[in-house]
Amino acid sequence: MASGKHLHDLEGNSTHFVMERANDSFCLKKDMNDWQFSHSKLLTLPLDITQENYVRCNVKNSIFSVVLPTPLKTKLKLVSYSEDALVNILDMDPSVTKTDEFLEFVAGNRILPSSVPLAHRYGGHQFGVWAMQLGDGRAHLLGEYINRTGDRWELQLKGSGKTPYSRSADGRAVLRSSVREFICSEAMYYLGIPTSRAASLVVTDDPVLRDQFYRGLEMTERAAVVLRLAPSWFRFGSLQILAHNEELTVLKQLLDFILIEHYPQIDPGDENKYVQLFSQIAHKTVDLTVGWQSVGFVHGVLNTDNMSMVAITIDYGPFGFVEAYDPQFVPNYSDKEGRYRLNRQLEIAEWNLKKLSQAFIPLLDESQVIQVMEELQNLGQSTSKKLRSAFRKKLGFLQDIDAADNRLIKLLLQMMEETRADFTMTFRQLGEISLTDLGNPQALKSYWSLKKLSSHDNYPAFVEAYLKRLQVEKDLTDEERKRRMCQVNPRYVLRNWIAQTAIEKAEADNFSEVQFLLEVLRHPFTINEEAEKKGYADPPPEWSCTIRVSCSS
Template identity: 40%
Template structure:
């Protein structure tokens, strides 16, 4: 191999394995994973790498030019002295127990230790596993670009997330039905190398609880505490309780960041919930364009809108209930679990209020803040107003003057010609209250703007931007991937040379596939 990685595998050495090494679809019991080999690809090509993740793993840009790098991160070669595997887990999908799911198209290559950090390297789209069910275990370029760019963008937004090391083409054609309407077409196959301290999900624990396999459940929970939550103490009933509380706190922190930047995950099933509170599995996600608590990007969820923007914190609570139920056999007490979930509910209200205060530049508490924020959210949802642009422009508010026009925020309106006198009056009244509230703050306008601009990003990976990069990549042009990768490294900076991306969704993208609604097809 042309480069060195400090491989320190633990998951597939310390946990029970599937004794069946045949790569066939099956129910896997009493095992946390199955060994599997990535599928060799026809004509692999690496089209982008994350310089930051290269550095985090102890690699350099020069290493990416090697044949070994190409082959390993497109599934054509296995790292020396490693045993790739796919994890076994279950999950609740759209509120219903789905049974065994598992890594159907994700293959964990190895665990790397570098600079006192642990990274699991995982290929997504590298072929079939025992958990692929009726699928082919592959991924296509469009979904791979979305995952690659978004996971890195989220990191720079300050959102807890998995990361991405590389984006590659397999050279194979993959058949996909984008809209699930019976019209499948061949698309370019692709593979993303993802990285995270762990890819464990709520579903990893739920599968054993559902089978009443408490022995394997305990082994996995103890492993998780030892390797990821050792500060909670040695495994015991008390530590298990602390563990659930800690997972709840991390998950709450994650979802509040989602709400802050306008990210909608789209498919918050328990098998897509990281045990470390990381954003995981970038499927039919989307970014709010118009501020709308009822919006979901997922076509599968379009009717019930279970995973819409406004319900994400509550869905985390629902998922935590399921995790608590799964771990109950190790605790056998209901009251401490109920207490944790009740506290989460209260923390959600407090955290949301604190987050929204920060978005509008309030850094002290006032009893009327909830009403001020509720009123703002009502107005924003009445008239299609771009979330990212509105909150970024709000930082320019002059607290010494309230004008009669809406020039400060006019750029955020999608249909400015429909702004009536009634609408203007509603905004004027809100700004008057906002102005009065700012007088209770110690920061002057310049100081407030500076802080607000660290909370409200100027640039996010808007759905149409990702689609533009996909369209270009399908033509063999990858410049936009690089441009967006660099742009989204500094989402809070002004970057005047990139001002064209600080703009509302263009009208052509309003109902375009990939720009408004997305399916789970990838």
């Protein structure tokens, strides 16, 4: 429980911290006693007047509740940490991870004097239905940190205990889902996809009951906590709950905060500032979703409360990377209707943006509403161009030839679907094979996914069309084509079977696979000999098709 005095003391302490700027004398922090949060701008936003930590369905006129994490009771174990996140975002020396103070901090058992832990209130549409008040039911935002390069990051623990928004949940997260989020958020960053980051993963023997597939079969699992980092954790649902409850003064405060802090290119004095803000969020959201499509990533739960106001990937739950190409691919066992399948992600992103636009409308005049509606109407055409551009790069092209490129991409994806060729490895192997070998059955034996693709009747026609299209690219040598394609087509992604292998070892207190995966996926475009031996770029094992991932975590 956070008392009023506690809040006052924490706010006071946080204002005394002055960040060391990047210079020759800057030293990474090796001791948690030397590391502090920066002054929190989030505390200028409306806070819940009730500071007791109990579940409430109708918090009003506030954006955050002040609430402390619930300490874990059993021995803490550090599963893994991201050295890049610690060093280049948090200015911490990796040696700090060996200290008890760090372990207790990233588990939520130790609250720094400079921290004011918050739980965020938001709403949202879940599977297309308005779900009223939601909020951080198992997450605590510890504070903000400005690093030596001047970047501001918000640190959040996931799985750190109950909050006023926990509803019937226990506020905890389990090891299996935490391993997936920890690895995948880092993997997506190295794929070049805008994303939240993960700094650390801690596990304990604290028991958590979960019915993984909602069949009435609860099992005891181990509690885990991920330290997540993001420039902002505000979501579409952050605005939706305020607009729905007609809390317009608070809505305006939050919109102005987001605009000033995260979209500085927009003049806060411009009368059309909210129209410009919506336009930028919309286009960045489309860019993000196109990025997902380009690597075969399916989020799994694209509810409006899981869509970021700064257009980054957040809330990794039942995600998946499509393997044997199937546009109907649904990674989420809980998504019985296939609402969030692979070939609907862009459509759903636009649907969610329409819902977001409704939260803007109370603050717009009639002409501004028309402008926002026009933005939404024009989004489809822009989306098509961006998607074609992404796949054009995957095929090694720089020039844009609308009709020809559309036909070639459509033909390739159709062949991949009908032969069940692997999405990731088909594009990758197209970038590894020489053009002279592309039509050679003997050479194709060394490229398992292309070999599968070549069984299609239209494969010779595709090769002919691809070679002809490449002639348009002036002075493009085959080596340059291969180099270009291998820079955008990964050899390794976090396939479900690979993640499951790491999870099963971690559940037996063997964290080596988590750490190895983190290292491999830091360089997804580069061949790793040990990863090759483990079969990370081979056809998935037969048992992989039995893996099921749900919303339960």
